[in-house]
Amino acid sequence: MTDNILKQKTGTDDAPRLTLPAQWYHDPDIYERERRQIFAKEWLLFGHESMAPDPGTYIARTIAGWPLLVIRGQDGALKGFHNVCRHRASMIVEDGIGKTAALRCMYHSWVYDMDGQLKMAPGFCEDDATLCSRTKLFSIHLEIWNGLIFVCLADDAPDFKAALGDLPAVTESVDFTAFHYHDMATHTIGCNWKTYVENYSEGYHIPYVHPGLNKEVDFKTYRVVTGDKIAQHLSQPREHRKDDAINDGLWVWHWPYAALNVYRNGMNLELMVPTGPEQTTLYYYYLFKDLADKEANDRTMAMSREVTDEDRKICEIVQKNLRAGVYTQGELSPRHEGGVAYFQDLVREKVK
Ligand code: FES
Ligand SMILES: [Fe+2]
Structure with a gap:
């Protein structure tokens, strides 16, 4: 996580570092x-424990076309499954x-227990005991x-x-265990x-795209440093906003699609979920230490919300040109786009 590493990864004046080909987008x-x-092989950040605190509480989300389900069992442990019924493939929830x-x-009312074992297949046949004994949801690692x-x-x-x-x-x-789930928001982009992860991975655009945020952070101090599977944003609040800046915290991206945005009073667990070749749904889970401080x-x-609306606009504009056909590749800034370069290296390695 040093500037040296950053330089190696982003090239030099003699050997410019190029982006991924536009077609990949x-x-x-x-x-x-x-x-x-990537999404069927890597460990994926899925949520926070406080989002499923009691037996029977669950989080269901489709990630890159894989419907997934995490549920807390009666024994208090979290279990993960593909959210696909073994009968005729409906999502369960x-x-x-x-x-x-x-x-x-939701389709023909087959009932599974929270370990994924089929318990009942109403009206399926006279005796569903053998069907139940051989039928289990596909589990995933958690x-x-x-x-x-x-x-x-x-x-x-x-x-x-x-x-x-x-x-x-x-x-x-x-201490992420000190945060409690409060609310969520989704943004379909x-x-x-x-396109969205890369936008997250650099602060180069802040003065031009985020006027409000730019009033809080001192862009001259802004850097993104990369480490193993992460990119971390480092910045100082502006002198006159030292006491009240919301964004005086920690922003970290984790491979492949998650970010932890920690603020003074809480955090936003952000998932940049692929929902199609040219569609991304952002899932924001807001967690706070003091839920009463409304x-x-x-x-x-x-x-x-303000920052996301600004990012949505610029990412959709970029996407239009990635598809149009004139632009094929560009150069990445050695000073500002080390996070983008690192992410692209990881993608290249997996997709090749
Ligand atoms: S698909 Fe689930 S019960 Fe039929
Ligand atoms: Fe942004």
Whole structure:
């Protein structure tokens, strides 16, 4: 995580560092490769423990076309499944955060227990005992680190600690278990998921795209440093905003699609979820230490909405030109776009 590493990864004046080809941002074949080589194989940040606190509470979300379900069982442990019924492939529950007494499929009412075992198939045949004994939901790997839930769809999951990379090191001052889920927001954006991750991975655009944010942070001090599987934003608030800046915190992106935005009074767990070759849905989960401090919490969420609307606009404009056909590749700034370069290196390695 040094400037030297940054320089190596972003090239030099003699050897400019080029972006990924524009085609990678709309080609259905590349998208399919990313679904299978990245999202079906890597550990993915999925949520925070406080989003499913009691037995029967669940989080269901479709990530890059994979409907997934994490539910807290009667034994208090979280379990992860593909959200697909073994009968005729309906999702068991719709995407969202909720609570249920039983995992009852929405199509023909098959009922699974919270370990994924089929318990009942109403009206299927005279005696469904043997059907139940041989039928189980597809499970996925699940790990919890510092209050954060991660899942992995691969049969042989890669080492979890290695997948965290430098996330524990750069967030060592933050106790994520102290935060409590408060509210969520989704934003559907007409761009490839990489367009959005890359936009997140640099502060180069802040003075030009985010006038409000630019009043808080001192752009001269802004840097993005990369480590193993992470990119961290470093900045100082402007002198006169030292006491009241909302964004005086920690922003970290974690491979492949998650970000932890920690503010003074809370955090936003941000997932940049691919929902098509040219569509991304942002999931924002707002977590606070003090849920009663409504005024401060509302101010934080309002700031986040303002910045997101600005990012949405610029990412959709960029996406239009990535698809149009004139632009094929550009050069990345050695000073500002080390995070973009690192992300593109990881994508290239997986998709090749
Ligand atoms: S698809 Fe689930 S019960 Fe038929
Ligand atoms: Fe931005």
